Amino acid sequence: MKFEPTQLTSSEVELQAEVREFLATELPPGSYQRALGMGAGKDVEFSKKLAARGWVGMALPKQYGGHDRTAVDRFIVVEELLSHGAPIGHHWVADRQTGSIINRFGTEAQRERFLPPICRAELAFSIGMSEPDSGSDLASVSTRATQTDGGWLLNGTKVWTSGAHENDWFVVLCRTAPLEDGNKHQGLSQLLVDLSSPGLEINGIPFLDGSPGFNEVVMTDVFVPDELVLGELGMGWAQNTSELAYERGGPDRWLSTFGIIEEFLRLNEGTTLGNAAHDLLGSAVSRYWGLRNMSLTVARMIDRGEAPAVESSMVKEMGTRFEQDVLQKVVNLVDLEPTPESAELFERLVAAAILTGPSFTIRGGTTEILRTVVSKGLGRKATT
């Protein structure tokens, strides 16, 4: 594992300034519901405006509607959006990972069909990995696709499928060949599945704060044509693992609660802060800066064509603990019982973080699993 220090180039700093200017015009303070990182809401029009600026599907090829930009350019845009608490929910998953895996593993027809609408922020994707009995041990998924005339019949249940109730498609990890020799990693495939397919039922699961977002997706003989098998049959595990690298190493894994610190400072502008607040700010800013540089390094590695699965896992493990620690320290510092309905933005953000914070170290892979990925990665390298 290596995290080579890196800095933004002058053109990258220019991009950062452009995004800040765009956000100051489009979403001035008070004009929108500022929210916590990727938990921010969905605003289709806002996503389309971003797309019109060329900031959705940035790193995808121009020939499919993308912009031939880099993972670092995307990092810069995403960091600004998340710091601003902007409503990125509509295009989030497609922009972060689905577009990239379709570009990498998909057929020419799949690229032509899916990438242009993703880049225009017209197509929203969900992630169909977890199942009622398969979360951390993802290779044990029991959703099964069996071959039929011209395609596959999909049967099984996915769970915790964020956004399935309002998104258009999801990528389903499923078993397309029976288990042989107990090797769970073989015989898995990824299918592109229309969330409005006949036989597919979406049941909402309210989140801890009562909001919709989570879903159970039950599939009974859902027909998926051959042309919607993503990548190579049986290579689902390897593809899925590379998808997780996009999912784990970005600013969304360390920025969820930083807005709370900013609001705390705004609220206390002009007052003298005590030692406990100074300790909090000092440690939060220094950890933030370290994580940011690690995460930026992951983006540079992606741009060099590397597959930083271990480094991404490290960023997520450290980043999500940081998000929770920041919250805990703020809660210890201020004497209040915040409610989601409070008139004060700071209190609303703290309340939302208390209710959603426990999920930070679960979603996208739990802390224990990430530590396992990192230690196995280090072990492998140590023996070569």
Ligand SMILES: Cc1cc2nc3c(=O)[nH]c(=O)nc-3n(C[C@H](O)[C@H](O)[C@H](O)COP(=O)(O)OP(=O)(O)OC[C@H]3O[C@@H](n4cnc5c(N)ncnc54)[C@H](O)[C@@H]3O)c2cc1C
């Ligand atoms: C907010 C949120 C959004 C989500 N969105 C999606 C989504 O859109 N699509 C999707 O597919 N999934 C989604 N998930 C599911 C998420 O990926 C899983 O919850 C996660 O992978 C853990 O799986 P599990 O819930 O089955 O827990 P389990 O795997 O049952 O784990 C329970 C506990 O046991 C520990 N544990 C399990 N195995 C080991 C081991 N080998 N060694 C040590 N400890 C272990 C875990 O760390 C955890 O603490 C989401 C989850 C959350 C919280």
